[in-house]
Amino acid sequence: MKERETREAAGDKWEVQLRKGCLELAILAALWDGRRYGLEILRRLERDSDLIVSEGTVYPLLSRLKALGLVRSEWVESEAGHPRKYYALTGVGKRRALEMTAIWAQFSSSMRKLLAPLMKAE
Amino acid sequence: MTTSGDAQQRIDAYLGRLRGRLRGANDEEIREIVAELRSHIMDKAAASSQVSDEATGEITTVGVDAALAALGSPEELASQYMTDTLLARAEVSRSPVQILRSLFRWASLSVAGFLVLLGSLIGYSLGVILMLVAVAKLFHPQTAGLWILPGGSGDYEMSFRLGFGSAPAGGRDLLGWWIVPIGWVLGGGLVMLTTSMAVGFVRHYRRSLVLP
Numbered sequence: 001m002k003e004r005e006t007r008e009a010a011g012d013k014w015e016v017q018l019r020k021g022c023l024e025l026a027i028l029a030a031l032w033d034g035r036r037y038g039l040e041i042l043r044r045l046e047r048d049s050d051l052i053v054s055e056g057t058v059y060p061l062l063s064r065l066k067a068l069g070l071v072r073s074e075w076v077e078s079e080a081g082h083p084r085k086y087y088a089l090t091g092v093g094k095r096r097a098l099e100m101t102a103i104w105a106q107f108s109s110s111m112r113k114l115l116a117p118l119m120k121a122e
Numbered sequence: 123m124t125t126s127g128d129a130q131q132r133i134d135a136y137l138g139r140l141r142g143r144l145r146g147a148n149d150e151e152i153r154e155i156v157a158e159l160r161s162h163i164m165d166k167a168a169a170s171s172q173v174s175d176e177a178t179g180e181i182t183t184v185g186v187d188a189a190l191a192a193l194g195s196p197e198e199l200a201s202q203y204m205t206d207t208l209l210a211r212a213e214v215s216r217s218p219v220q221i222l223r224s225l226f227r228w229a230s231l232s233v234a235g236f237l238v239l240l241g242s243l244i245g246y247s248l249g250v251i252l253m254l255v256a257v258a259k260l261f262h263p264q265t266a267g268l269w270i271l272p273g274g275s276g277d278y279e280m281s282f283r284l285g286f287g288s289a290p291a292g293g294r295d296l297l298g299w300w301i302v303p304i305g306w307v308l309g310g311g312l313v314m315l316t317t318s319m320a321v322g323f324v325r326h327y328r329r330s331l332v333l334p
Binding site: 037038039054055056057059060061063064065067068069075080082083084085 | 154155157158159160161162164165166168192193194198199202203205206207210211214
Protein backbone atom coordinates (compact mmCIF):
# COMPACT_ATOMS: atom_id res chain seq x y z
CA MET A 1 0.00 0.00 0.00
CA LYS A 2 2.75 2.39 0.97
CA GLU A 3 4.78 1.47 -2.09
CA ARG A 4 1.96 2.43 -4.42
CA GLU A 5 1.60 5.76 -2.67
CA THR A 6 5.30 6.44 -3.14
CA ARG A 7 5.08 5.62 -6.84
CA GLU A 8 2.08 7.86 -7.27
CA ALA A 9 3.84 10.69 -5.47
CA ALA A 10 6.85 10.29 -7.77
CA GLY A 11 4.54 10.49 -10.79
CA ASP A 12 2.94 13.66 -9.46
CA LYS A 13 6.33 15.22 -8.92
CA TRP A 14 7.29 14.68 -12.55
CA GLU A 15 4.09 16.38 -13.62
CA VAL A 16 4.79 19.32 -11.32
CA GLN A 17 8.26 19.73 -12.83
CA LEU A 18 6.82 19.52 -16.32
CA ARG A 19 4.27 22.24 -15.64
CA LYS A 20 6.91 24.45 -14.11
CA GLY A 21 9.14 24.08 -17.14
CA CYS A 22 6.40 25.47 -19.40
CA LEU A 23 5.50 28.42 -17.25
CA GLU A 24 7.84 30.96 -18.80
CA LEU A 25 6.48 30.28 -22.29
CA ALA A 26 2.91 30.17 -20.97
CA ILE A 27 3.25 33.64 -19.48
CA LEU A 28 4.76 35.06 -22.66
CA ALA A 29 1.90 33.47 -24.62
CA ALA A 30 -0.69 34.95 -22.26
CA LEU A 31 0.72 38.39 -23.05
CA TRP A 32 0.85 37.84 -26.80
CA ASP A 33 -2.32 39.73 -27.69
CA GLY A 34 -2.07 42.59 -25.26
CA ARG A 35 -1.02 43.87 -21.90
CA ARG A 36 -2.33 42.23 -18.77
CA TYR A 37 -1.86 42.49 -15.02
CA GLY A 38 -0.86 39.58 -12.76
CA LEU A 39 -4.30 38.32 -11.79
CA GLU A 40 -5.51 38.53 -15.39
CA ILE A 41 -2.52 36.46 -16.52
CA LEU A 42 -3.31 33.86 -13.87
CA ARG A 43 -6.95 33.68 -14.95
CA ARG A 44 -6.00 33.41 -18.61
CA LEU A 45 -3.62 30.55 -17.84
CA GLU A 46 -6.25 28.73 -15.82
CA ARG A 47 -8.90 29.24 -18.49
CA ASP A 48 -6.93 28.38 -21.60
CA SER A 49 -4.63 25.69 -20.38
CA ASP A 50 -4.52 22.80 -17.99
CA LEU A 51 -1.71 24.47 -16.13
CA ILE A 52 -2.38 24.69 -12.43
CA VAL A 53 -0.28 27.67 -11.59
CA SER A 54 0.68 28.58 -8.08
CA GLU A 55 0.45 32.33 -7.64
CA GLY A 56 3.60 32.35 -5.59
CA THR A 57 5.56 31.43 -8.70
CA VAL A 58 4.00 33.73 -11.27
CA TYR A 59 4.87 37.07 -9.68
CA PRO A 60 8.58 36.36 -9.12
CA LEU A 61 8.68 34.93 -12.63
CA LEU A 62 7.18 38.12 -14.07
CA SER A 63 9.85 40.03 -12.18
CA ARG A 64 12.51 37.84 -13.74
CA LEU A 65 11.08 38.19 -17.24
CA LYS A 66 11.26 41.93 -16.75
CA ALA A 67 14.87 41.75 -15.57
CA LEU A 68 15.67 39.76 -18.71
CA GLY A 69 14.08 42.44 -20.86
CA LEU A 70 11.36 40.17 -22.25
CA VAL A 71 8.47 42.14 -20.74
CA ARG A 72 7.99 45.70 -19.56
CA SER A 73 5.56 46.97 -16.97
CA GLU A 74 3.48 50.04 -16.22
CA TRP A 75 1.19 51.04 -13.37
CA VAL A 76 -2.39 51.85 -14.31
CA GLU A 77 -5.04 53.29 -12.02
CA SER A 78 -8.18 51.17 -11.68
CA GLU A 79 -11.76 51.81 -10.58
CA ALA A 80 -11.05 49.54 -7.65
CA GLY A 81 -9.00 52.30 -6.11
CA HIS A 82 -5.57 50.70 -6.21
CA PRO A 83 -3.21 50.84 -9.19
CA ARG A 84 -2.44 47.65 -11.07
CA LYS A 85 0.86 46.63 -12.64
CA TYR A 86 0.32 45.75 -16.29
CA TYR A 87 2.84 43.73 -18.28
CA ALA A 88 3.45 43.73 -22.03
CA LEU A 89 5.90 41.90 -24.28
CA THR A 90 8.91 43.83 -25.56
CA GLY A 91 10.26 43.31 -29.06
CA VAL A 92 12.85 40.95 -27.64
CA GLY A 93 10.12 39.18 -25.69
CA LYS A 94 8.04 38.62 -28.81
CA ARG A 95 11.01 37.13 -30.66
CA ARG A 96 11.87 34.94 -27.72
CA ALA A 97 8.25 33.76 -27.46
CA LEU A 98 8.28 32.72 -31.12
CA GLU A 99 11.60 30.93 -30.64
CA MET A 100 10.33 29.02 -27.65
CA THR A 101 7.10 28.12 -29.45
CA ALA A 102 9.09 26.66 -32.33
CA ILE A 103 11.19 24.63 -29.91
CA TRP A 104 8.04 23.50 -28.13
CA ALA A 105 6.36 22.41 -31.36
CA GLN A 106 9.42 20.47 -32.44
CA PHE A 107 9.81 18.87 -29.05
CA SER A 108 6.20 17.78 -28.77
CA SER A 109 6.08 16.33 -32.27
CA SER A 110 9.23 14.32 -31.54
CA MET A 111 7.67 12.99 -28.36
CA ARG A 112 4.43 12.21 -30.16
CA LYS A 113 6.23 9.83 -32.49
CA LEU A 114 7.90 8.10 -29.58
CA LEU A 115 4.72 7.90 -27.55
CA ALA A 116 2.42 6.80 -30.40
CA PRO A 117 2.42 3.12 -29.41
CA LEU A 118 1.68 4.04 -25.79
CA MET A 119 -1.23 6.24 -26.83
CA LYS A 120 -2.75 3.38 -28.84
CA ALA A 121 -2.37 1.06 -25.90
CA GLU A 122 -4.48 3.31 -23.66
CA MET B 123 -14.02 48.48 -2.42
CA THR B 124 -14.34 48.38 1.32
CA THR B 125 -11.84 46.62 3.51
CA SER B 126 -12.45 45.60 7.08
CA GLY B 127 -9.81 46.79 9.53
CA ASP B 128 -8.94 43.24 10.48
CA ALA B 129 -8.49 42.25 6.86
CA GLN B 130 -6.22 45.24 6.28
CA GLN B 131 -4.16 44.22 9.31
CA ARG B 132 -3.61 40.72 7.95
CA ILE B 133 -2.52 42.06 4.59
CA ASP B 134 -0.09 44.46 6.25
CA ALA B 135 1.31 41.71 8.48
CA TYR B 136 1.91 39.43 5.49
CA LEU B 137 3.51 42.16 3.41
CA GLY B 138 5.62 43.22 6.37
CA ARG B 139 7.09 39.74 6.65
CA LEU B 140 7.70 39.71 2.90
CA ARG B 141 9.41 43.08 2.94
CA GLY B 142 11.67 41.95 5.76
CA ARG B 143 12.97 39.10 3.64
CA LEU B 144 13.45 40.95 0.38
CA ARG B 145 17.10 41.78 0.17
CA GLY B 146 19.32 42.46 -2.81
CA ALA B 147 16.67 44.67 -4.32
CA ASN B 148 16.63 48.44 -4.12
CA ASP B 149 13.92 50.42 -2.31
CA GLU B 150 12.01 51.27 -5.46
CA GLU B 151 11.81 47.62 -6.49
CA ILE B 152 10.70 46.52 -3.05
CA ARG B 153 7.98 49.15 -3.04
CA GLU B 154 6.77 47.93 -6.44
CA ILE B 155 6.72 44.30 -5.36
CA VAL B 156 4.76 45.08 -2.20
CA ALA B 157 2.32 47.32 -4.07
CA GLU B 158 1.75 44.71 -6.75
CA LEU B 159 1.06 41.96 -4.23
CA ARG B 160 -1.21 44.18 -2.17
CA SER B 161 -3.18 44.95 -5.30
CA HIS B 162 -3.36 41.23 -6.14
CA ILE B 163 -4.55 40.27 -2.65
CA MET B 164 -7.24 42.90 -2.65
CA ASP B 165 -8.49 41.98 -6.12
CA LYS B 166 -8.52 38.30 -5.28
CA ALA B 167 -10.25 38.78 -1.92
CA ALA B 168 -12.85 41.06 -3.46
CA ALA B 169 -13.54 38.61 -6.27
CA SER B 170 -14.06 35.79 -3.82
CA SER B 171 -16.71 37.63 -1.84
CA GLN B 172 -19.23 36.48 -4.44
CA VAL B 173 -20.05 39.86 -5.85
CA SER B 174 -20.09 40.05 -9.60
CA ASP B 175 -18.12 43.25 -9.91
CA GLU B 176 -14.62 43.34 -8.44
CA ALA B 177 -14.73 47.07 -8.08
CA THR B 178 -17.48 47.00 -5.50
CA GLY B 179 -16.67 43.73 -3.76
CA GLU B 180 -16.11 43.73 -0.07
CA ILE B 181 -12.81 42.54 1.27
CA THR B 182 -13.28 40.25 4.24
CA THR B 183 -10.81 38.39 6.39
CA VAL B 184 -12.00 35.14 4.86
CA GLY B 185 -11.21 36.40 1.36
CA VAL B 186 -7.86 37.74 2.48
CA ASP B 187 -6.89 34.50 4.21
CA ALA B 188 -7.71 32.54 1.09
CA ALA B 189 -5.70 34.91 -1.09
CA LEU B 190 -2.71 34.76 1.26
CA ALA B 191 -2.88 30.98 1.42
CA ALA B 192 -2.81 30.81 -2.37
CA LEU B 193 0.31 32.97 -2.42
CA GLY B 194 2.19 30.75 0.00
CA SER B 195 4.44 31.77 2.84
CA PRO B 196 5.96 35.25 2.55
CA GLU B 197 9.40 33.84 3.29
CA GLU B 198 9.13 31.40 0.39
CA LEU B 199 7.81 34.11 -1.90
CA ALA B 200 10.64 36.48 -1.02
CA SER B 201 13.17 33.74 -1.59
CA GLN B 202 11.69 33.07 -5.01
CA TYR B 203 11.87 36.75 -5.96
CA MET B 204 15.48 37.04 -4.96
CA THR B 205 16.69 33.95 -6.74
CA ASP B 206 14.82 34.63 -9.96
CA THR B 207 15.58 38.29 -10.28
CA LEU B 208 19.17 38.26 -9.13
CA LEU B 209 20.13 35.43 -11.42
CA ALA B 210 18.39 37.05 -14.35
CA ARG B 211 20.14 40.33 -13.66
CA ALA B 212 23.55 38.73 -13.57
CA GLU B 213 22.91 37.45 -17.07
CA VAL B 214 22.05 40.77 -18.61
CA SER B 215 24.25 43.12 -16.68
CA ARG B 216 27.98 43.23 -17.14
CA SER B 217 28.51 45.14 -13.93
CA PRO B 218 30.87 43.26 -11.61
CA VAL B 219 28.97 44.55 -8.57
CA GLN B 220 25.70 43.11 -9.85
CA ILE B 221 27.40 39.86 -10.73
CA LEU B 222 29.04 39.53 -7.34
CA ARG B 223 25.73 40.05 -5.58
CA SER B 224 24.16 37.30 -7.63
CA LEU B 225 27.11 35.04 -6.96
CA PHE B 226 26.84 35.60 -3.23
CA ARG B 227 23.23 34.52 -3.43
CA TRP B 228 24.10 31.45 -5.49
CA ALA B 229 26.99 30.60 -3.17
CA SER B 230 24.54 30.43 -0.28
CA LEU B 231 22.54 27.85 -2.23
CA SER B 232 25.16 25.43 -3.50
CA VAL B 233 28.81 24.40 -3.39
CA ALA B 234 29.21 25.07 -7.11
CA GLY B 235 28.02 28.61 -6.52
CA PHE B 236 30.51 29.00 -3.71
CA LEU B 237 33.40 27.86 -5.91
CA VAL B 238 32.42 30.19 -8.73
CA LEU B 239 32.19 33.02 -6.22
CA LEU B 240 35.66 32.22 -4.86
CA GLY B 241 37.16 32.07 -8.34
CA SER B 242 35.50 35.34 -9.30
CA LEU B 243 36.72 37.10 -6.16
CA ILE B 244 40.25 35.97 -6.93
CA GLY B 245 39.99 37.06 -10.55
CA TYR B 246 38.57 40.45 -9.67
CA SER B 247 41.09 41.02 -6.88
CA LEU B 248 44.06 40.26 -9.11
CA GLY B 249 42.67 42.39 -11.90
CA VAL B 250 42.05 45.32 -9.58
CA ILE B 251 45.51 45.03 -8.01
CA LEU B 252 47.16 45.10 -11.42
CA MET B 253 45.19 48.17 -12.44
CA LEU B 254 45.89 49.89 -9.13
CA VAL B 255 49.63 49.37 -9.46
CA ALA B 256 49.51 50.75 -13.00
CA VAL B 257 47.83 53.90 -11.73
CA ALA B 258 50.06 54.13 -8.65
CA LYS B 259 53.11 54.16 -10.87
CA LEU B 260 52.00 57.50 -12.25
CA PHE B 261 51.97 58.99 -8.75
CA HIS B 262 54.94 57.16 -7.27
CA PRO B 263 57.30 56.65 -10.21
CA GLN B 264 60.24 55.65 -8.05
CA THR B 265 58.56 53.27 -5.68
CA ALA B 266 55.49 51.71 -7.30
CA GLY B 267 55.59 48.73 -9.63
CA LEU B 268 56.40 45.05 -9.72
CA TRP B 269 59.46 44.68 -7.49
CA ILE B 270 61.78 41.82 -6.91
CA LEU B 271 63.30 41.75 -3.46
CA PRO B 272 66.01 39.64 -1.88
CA GLY B 273 64.43 37.26 0.60
CA GLY B 274 65.89 35.88 3.79
CA SER B 275 68.20 33.08 2.71
CA GLY B 276 69.40 34.13 -0.72
CA ASP B 277 66.21 33.60 -2.64
CA TYR B 278 64.01 36.30 -4.09
CA GLU B 279 60.42 37.31 -3.76
CA MET B 280 58.25 39.35 -6.08
CA SER B 281 55.59 41.75 -5.00
CA PHE B 282 53.36 44.47 -6.38
CA ARG B 283 53.99 47.72 -4.61
CA LEU B 284 51.72 50.72 -4.63
CA GLY B 285 54.67 52.89 -3.74
CA PHE B 286 53.69 54.32 -0.39
CA GLY B 287 56.80 54.55 1.73
CA SER B 288 60.35 54.31 0.47
CA ALA B 289 61.85 51.88 -2.01
CA PRO B 290 63.00 48.66 -0.35
CA ALA B 291 66.77 48.30 -0.09
CA GLY B 292 68.33 45.84 -2.50
CA GLY B 293 65.18 45.56 -4.50
CA ARG B 294 64.71 46.18 -8.18
CA ASP B 295 61.78 47.48 -10.15
CA LEU B 296 61.30 44.74 -12.72
CA LEU B 297 59.14 46.40 -15.32
CA GLY B 298 59.75 50.08 -14.82
CA TRP B 299 57.26 52.15 -16.78
CA TRP B 300 56.02 49.11 -18.61
CA ILE B 301 53.91 48.30 -15.58
CA VAL B 302 51.56 51.09 -16.60
CA PRO B 303 50.31 49.67 -19.92
CA ILE B 304 50.84 46.06 -18.88
CA GLY B 305 49.11 46.41 -15.52
CA TRP B 306 46.23 48.33 -17.01
CA VAL B 307 45.65 46.02 -19.95
CA LEU B 308 46.26 42.80 -18.06
CA GLY B 309 44.25 43.96 -15.06
CA GLY B 310 41.41 45.21 -17.21
CA GLY B 311 41.50 42.02 -19.24
CA LEU B 312 41.33 39.93 -16.08
CA VAL B 313 38.31 41.85 -14.83
CA MET B 314 36.52 41.35 -18.14
CA LEU B 315 37.48 37.69 -18.31
CA THR B 316 36.23 37.09 -14.77
CA THR B 317 32.97 38.81 -15.67
CA SER B 318 32.49 36.67 -18.77
CA MET B 319 33.23 33.48 -16.94
CA ALA B 320 30.98 34.33 -14.02
CA VAL B 321 28.13 35.17 -16.40
CA GLY B 322 28.78 31.95 -18.29
CA PHE B 323 28.59 29.89 -15.12
CA VAL B 324 25.44 31.63 -13.97
CA ARG B 325 23.81 30.95 -17.33
CA HIS B 326 24.77 27.30 -17.16
CA TYR B 327 23.38 27.07 -13.64
CA ARG B 328 20.11 28.72 -14.62
CA ARG B 329 19.60 26.26 -17.47
CA SER B 330 20.15 23.32 -15.19
CA LEU B 331 17.59 24.62 -12.71
CA VAL B 332 14.05 23.46 -13.16
CA LEU B 333 12.00 26.59 -13.20
CA PRO B 334 10.36 27.13 -9.83
